[in-house]
Amino acid sequence: NSKVIQTPRYLVKGQGQKAKMRCIPEKGHPVVFWYQQNKNNEFKFLINFQNQEVLQQIDMTEKRFSAECPSNSPCSLEIQSSEAGDSALYLCASSSTANTGQLYFGEGSKLTVL
Template sequence: NAGVIQTPRHKVTGKGQEATLWCEPISGHSAVFWYRQTIVQGLEFLTYFRNQAPIDDSGMPKERFSAQMPNQSHSTLKIQSTQPQDSAVYLCASSLGTGGAEQFFGPGTRLTVL
């Protein structure tokens, strides 16, 4: 079991460019979660999927951010027209999707917007 895989581990973009972050959940897990982590704001929930369907995107910025889960083996978080304030570590987690199930986290993608 390789755990949750996130690629790339580091990404540097210029202001205004697009960034796509990838997450491969643990095989057999039906829920996938995205978080953003910064020194100032701490750990912020963005969105989550269950059985590939979007369940709660209440933490997603309304503009420029979108997430998809086209199949059970990966999810993407896309940020259009990146801004310096988007610089953060983006964490993906997966779980069995049942009530109380623990989340397993990936190592994160560090996004730096210049």
């Protein structure tokens, strides 16, 4: 059973609507990654955090996507204005280190944009 908790498991949004997903990392893991897994099962890195600080993010994330990992609260990934191409499984993973540790994945939040 996954110790990384993602909610909600499923999201259905209309184009232009906001979509927000949350992630509680495994206890003691300071690093959180967000990936997008599309219908072809391809993984795309979106953003990662160490504690509350952004380590890396891609251009897509800088525009319509926003993410945060506040202290003592779940991490979140929000799409400000959903597009059909955003339909995917959004996977959160946590790790003890940024680049050498094992990633522990949550079960994902499946977003469908109608």
